[in-house]
Amino acid sequence: MAGPHFPKEAALELVRMFGRTVDAPAFPVSDAVERITGRPARTFAQWARDHAADFS
16 A cells, blocks of 8 residues: 555554544434435445446
């Protein structure tokens, strides 16, 4: 990940930051999307499942 445009310390900090989120609770899905679009929000995982065929 580190290279001439991405310093090693920055890469290490990203790994530490992501590591701190492993056991963190997931953010709740907001109802703001539904209020604005008229359709309920969905998680990224649900979006990925719904669109998997688009990438194959």
